[in-house]
Amino acid sequence: MAVDRRITGGTVVTPSGSVQADVLIADGRVAGLVSPALGLGSDAPAVDATGKLVLPGMIDVHVHTREPGYTHKEDIVTTTQQAAAGGVTTIFGMPNLAPPTTTLDTLNEVFDLYREKSIVDWNHNPAATDAGEVEKMGRTDIRAFKIYMVVDTGRTYPHPAGTGMHDHGHLLQMMDVIAETDKRFIIHPHDQALMDYIEGAYLARGENTPAGYASAYAARNGVIWDTAIDVILRLAEASNCPIHIAHMQTGRSIEAVRRAKARGVDVTCEVNHWALFLSTWHDVETLGPYALSYWVPDDAREAVWDGLRDGTIDMISSDHAPHTREEKEIGWTEMWSSHTGTPGIQYYYPLMLDAVNRGLVTLERAVDSAAFQPAKSFHLDSTKGRIAVGYDADLVIADPTETWTITNAEVLSRSGWTPYDGRTITGRIDSTFVRGEPVFLDGTVVGQPGYGRIAATAG
Ligand SMILES: [Zn+2]
Numbered sequence: 001m002a003v004d005r006r007i008t009g010g011t012v013v014t015p016s017g018s019v020q021a022d023v024l025i026a027d028g029r030v031a032g033l034v035s036p037a038l039g040l041g042s043d044a045p046a047v048d049a050t051g052k053l054v055l056p057g058m059i060d061v062h063v064h065t066r067e068p069g070y071t072h073k074e075d076i077v078t079t080t081q082q083a084a085a086g087g088v089t090t091i092f093g094m095p096n097l098a099p100p101t102t103t104l105d106t107l108n109e110v111f112d113l114y115r116e117k118s119i120v121d122w123n124h125n126p127a128a129t130d131a132g133e134v135e136k137m138g139r140t141d142i143r144a145f146k147i148y149m150v151v152d153t154g155r156t157y158p159h160p161a162g163t164g165m166h167d168h169g170h171l172l173q174m175m176d177v178i179a180e181t182d183k184r185f186i187i188h189p190h191d192q193a194l195m196d197y198i199e200g201a202y203l204a205r206g207e208n209t210p211a212g213y214a215s216a217y218a219a220r221n222g223v224i225w226d227t228a229i230d231v232i233l234r235l236a237e238a239s240n241c242p243i244h245i246a247h248m249q250t251g252r253s254i255e256a257v258r259r260a261k262a263r264g265v266d267v268t269c270e271v272n273h274w275a276l277f278l279s280t281w282h283d284v285e286t287l288g289p290y291a292l293s294y295w296v297p298d299d300a301r302e303a304v305w306d307g308l309r310d311g312t313i314d315m316i317s318s319d320h321a322p323h324t325r326e327e328k329e330i331g332w333t334e335m336w337s338s339h340t341g342t343p344g345i346q347y348y349y350p351l352m353l354d355a356v357n358r359g360l361v362t363l364e365r366a367v368d369s370a371a372f373q374p375a376k377s378f379h380l381d382s383t384k385g386r387i388a389v390g391y392d393a394d395l396v397i398a399d400p401t402e403t404w405t406i407t408n409a410e411v412l413s414r415s416g417w418t419p420y421d422g423r424t425i426t427g428r429i430d431s432t433f434v435r436g437e438p439v440f441l442d443g444t445v446v447g448q449p450g451y452g453r454i455a456a457t458a459g
Pocket residue numbers: 062064094319321
């Protein structure tokens with residue numbers, strides 16, 4: 001066996017626990033996990049991971065690269081530079097682009113952009129609103145479709161035409177079509193009819209502020225999320241369509257998913273960085289538009305952590321959603337005109353390591369939710385998501401004991417800011433490897449645009 005590279009002396013986190021082992025890499029795959037004493041492959045170049053963790057790279061199925069169409073915010077190169085620095089080795093992009101990814105032609109155009117520009121492995125989630133196009137796209141290497149249960153009133157962004165629907169018949173029709181493919185249906189839950197009523201009252205009172213927006217979306221214990229998720233779960237049960245629910249953030253909807261799973265509904269779901277680490281009321285008050293996404297009240301946050309720990313929430317995904325400062329600033333006085341969402345892909349895995357250090361989640365469960373569960377749910381689990389012989393050598397070397405401070409100065413996003421600026425955490429990523437090659441080495445992005453390949457496992 002010709003070994004191309006060794007990672008020596010680290011603690012390797014595997015599905016069955018953590019082991020002291022050298023990782024041997026050949027042809028981009030893990031060729032062996034061996035005792036350091038054996039000295040196997042000792043003539044191959046070595047990366048010293050003594051005292052460090054060797055983790056599977058994160059698979060982030062919810063990423064807004066902003067390319068094509070919104071490259072003043074971000075693009076595929078800058079997104080995947082952040083991925084490399086953040087320990088993310090595979091991204092799935094989202095379809096709210098210009099043009100939106102709603103057809104086989106627009107999907108193929110986006111594939112070409114990734115081939116040219118992505119530093120890490122990639123796939124893309126096109127929107128499912130047209131049955132004929134869904135059938136055609138269902139025969140490609142995509143892993144999932146996406147829709148928003150939103151038809152925006154007066155705003156063309158972030159939900160351009162063809163990416164949203166809130167008609168239940170249309171939703172069931174798309175589930176029926178997707179159920180005939182081997183893809184999963186990712187749904188952004190939203191009850192638009194309820195939200196029109198709720199936000200109308202806030203706007204009528206002149207509460208077009210971060211606090212008003214935060215309160216409206218969380219109103220009545222998150223009713224707009226809960227009713228949407230109840231509908232999604234019932235329609236999934238009626239169609240046998242595998243579904244994936246984005247943005248879990250209420251206790252009641254986590255209960256609903258728990259019950260649906262117990263009944264055998266094929267549902268997976270995700271939590272995003274902001275629901276775990278941002279979006280407290282204090283954040284809303286101090287960061288205003290820069291903290292929103294959504295406000296997650298303290299009791300809901302507890303439920304989210306419980307759901308993540310017990311596996312009801314299968315995975316973590318960044319919902320990386322960068323916007324410029326100008327697009328955020330307006331939100332202090334006109335929050336409904338501000339673009340919502342925050343950049344997150346660069347710091348999610350380190351924040352999870354910090355959560356492990358704080359006793360919020362075990363290391364094994366953190367890694368499971370970052371790598372193995374997304375691989376399993378989206379049919380990549382014969383090549384990605386774990387450190388095991390024969391699997392892609394998508395690896396992260398992390399120092400679990402290093403304490404450091406996140407700053408805007410180190411942000412690689414074109415947007416130039418992070419909501420975590422000034423936050424001190426323990427746990428830092430040193431290096432990231434995609435299929436055995438370094439894309440981030442000792443703190444520097446070294447991966448080249450075009451290195452990334454489509455992540456799609458046959459069969
Ligand atoms: Zn999103």
